[in-house]
Amino acid sequence: MTTKKTKKTKKTRKRPRRLALQLGAPAAALIVAASGTAAHSAQKPATGLAAYYGQRITWKDCRQGPDDEPGGELDRAGAQCAQVTVPLDYSRPTGRTTRIALSRLPATDPDHRIGTLMLNNGGPGEPTLGMPLQIRPYMGRTGARYDLIGMDPRFVGRSSPIDCGWPSGMWIRSAGQDRAAFDRQAAFQKDLAERCSRRHGDVLPYATTRNTARDMDIVRAALGEHRVSYLGYSYGSYLGAVYMQMFPGRTDRVVLDSAGDPRRYGPTLLRGSEAPLERALRVWASWAAARHRSYGLGATRSSVLVTVRRIVRAASDRPLHVGSHQIDEHVVPYLVYLGVGSDHEDARAAFSATVRVLDKAARRMAVAPTPALEETLRFVLDAASSRDVSPAAAIICGDRAAPRNPEVYWRDVQRSRSRHPLFGPITDNLFPCAFWPEPPREPPTRITGDAPALIISATGDTATTYRGSQALHRLLTASRLLTVRGAIGHGMYGEYANACVDGKVNAYLESGKLPAGNPTCKG
Numbered sequence: 001m002t003t004k005k006t007k008k009t010k011k012t013r014k015r016p017r018r019l020a021l022q023l024g025a026p027a028a029a030l031i032v033a034a035s036g037t038a039a040h041s042a043q044k045p046a047t048g049l050a051a052y053y054g055q056r057i058t059w060k061d062c063r064q065g066p067d068d069e070p071g072g073e074l075d076r077a078g079a080q081c082a083q084v085t086v087p088l089d090y091s092r093p094t095g096r097t098t099r100i101a102l103s104r105l106p107a108t109d110p111d112h113r114i115g116t117l118m119l120n121n122g123g124p125g126e127p128t129l130g131m132p133l134q135i136r137p138y139m140g141r142t143g144a145r146y147d148l149i150g151m152d153p154r155f156v157g158r159s160s161p162i163d164c165g166w167p168s169g170m171w172i173r174s175a176g177q178d179r180a181a182f183d184r185q186a187a188f189q190k191d192l193a194e195r196c197s198r199r200h201g202d203v204l205p206y207a208t209t210r211n212t213a214r215d216m217d218i219v220r221a222a223l224g225e226h227r228v229s230y231l232g233y234s235y236g237s238y239l240g241a242v243y244m245q246m247f248p249g250r251t252d253r254v255v256l257d258s259a260g261d262p263r264r265y266g267p268t269l270l271r272g273s274e275a276p277l278e279r280a281l282r283v284w285a286s287w288a289a290a291r292h293r294s295y296g297l298g299a300t301r302s303s304v305l306v307t308v309r310r311i312v313r314a315a316s317d318r319p320l321h322v323g324s325h326q327i328d329e330h331v332v333p334y335l336v337y338l339g340v341g342s343d344h345e346d347a348r349a350a351f352s353a354t355v356r357v358l359d360k361a362a363r364r365m366a367v368a369p370t371p372a373l374e375e376t377l378r379f380v381l382d383a384a385s386s387r388d389v390s391p392a393a394a395i396i397c398g399d400r401a402a403p404r405n406p407e408v409y410w411r412d413v414q415r416s417r418s419r420h421p422l423f424g425p426i427t428d429n430l431f432p433c434a435f436w437p438e439p440p441r442e443p444p445t446r447i448t449g450d451a452p453a454l455i456i457s458a459t460g461d462t463a464t465t466y467r468g469s470q471a472l473h474r475l476l477t478a479s480r481l482l483t484v485r486g487a488i489g490h491g492m493y494g495e496y497a498n499a500c501v502d503g504k505v506n507a508y509l510e511s512g513k514l515p516a517g518n519p520t521c522k523g
Helices: 069-076 131-145 179-200 209-222 235-246 274-289 301-317 332-339 345-362 371-381 383-399 406-419 466-475 499-511
Strands: 080-087 097-105 115-120 146-151 228-233 251-257 320-322 325-327 454-458 480-485 520-522
Touching: 069 080, 069 131, 080 209, 097 131, 097 209, 115 131, 115 209, 115 235, 131 146, 131 499, 146 209, 179 383, 179 406, 209 235, 209 383, 228 235, 235 251, 251 499, 274 301, 274 332, 274 345, 301 320, 301 332, 301 345, 320 345, 325 371, 332 345, 332 371, 345 371, 371 383, 454 466, 454 499, 466 480, 480 499, 499 520
Parallel strands: 115 146, 115 228, 228 251, 251 454, 454 480, 480 520
Antiparallel strands: 080 097, 097 146, 320 325
């Protein structure tokens, strides 16, 4: 998942009612064309949606019970929470509805208030309700001049969440070493899709980015704002671009951090990241080799890479035992995929410790996971994380159709394996989308135009690649691309702790003026 989450696109970086309305127009008139023009270009809401746009928000405490610590943190910070009602199906606004959960951290300098900044954590499917508390410290003095809005997208977090009841967590897997392994994990993916269909088949067609963008515009209107500013990470950048396309003229200052190529977003979103992943793996291997006395993985880069290959081969012979977990050839490469995505010292140290544990397990030694590896394995393998990753699959599969024939993926895996033996079987593998109960009801949004935005990307991003951010920059002709040169990371503003990046973003959020050219910061 573009994965700031399909890795869990953002999770992995940090790991951490019914309205009586009258339908007076054909359903098609309520759906914005794939080009993003026409229907929503004016401020007047589409026919049948006026009552949604005109609803009033009732703000209240965020904490929902004695064990709700995230809600308690919001309350202690002075935030408030609310719910907004939206149509389940925008082509039938008089039909079923659903509720969208919001948080608001008000501006602390209301006399100099700039406006409202809507936030998205990425994913897709990443809860965003608590994000205002994370973002305000990054903003410096500018943060006091914005109302910060966290919005859990439909079917995520507190917004009528879906949980497919999966027997394990993350569905991104390696195809394995041979056809038998591919067939096993294809059956695994098919089972995941069928579980989602049984539990949530009635709402899965409406779990889409375009519907989330429509929800955002209702929230904008309910907040009383003519225009809103926006900050999105990873998939959140795609969501922001879709919103700008579907609702032109309704954004002010837009920051799209770690953006990908919107034309590649969908069930094959990981393709194209093989080369950045391999470069990041080599850079990490050099780092680990320089610390051979600490980790024992090899005294040269090539010997560290040999250790990684030995671990992968051992897992293909039979699963590795790490504490109470069994880690097979589908999961071990994914752990490497996750581990190389940051050049921060603590991240490299944690991944090196993980590889040391896996190396011992590959030599069939009894070994316990480090705390960081235990947390990752629980996320990847434990059924409890089904609730975290189900919405991501639903949104990706609802946005763009995937090939239905497993043979297509098998051929792609075989072609990529020769060039990218470790990462190709991950990036070309199938997702549950190959077995999704029905195809998307709308085509993807075509991103183009001259809406202003500041795009941020690290040249070594392994999740949403720098090349993808360059592509989005070319599509949004009035945008600027802030390049973080030489950095390996996903999520640059605030999270990467780069003063140059933070300063340029905050200057834009304060002044509303994009840089004259495309600036560069050193990673």
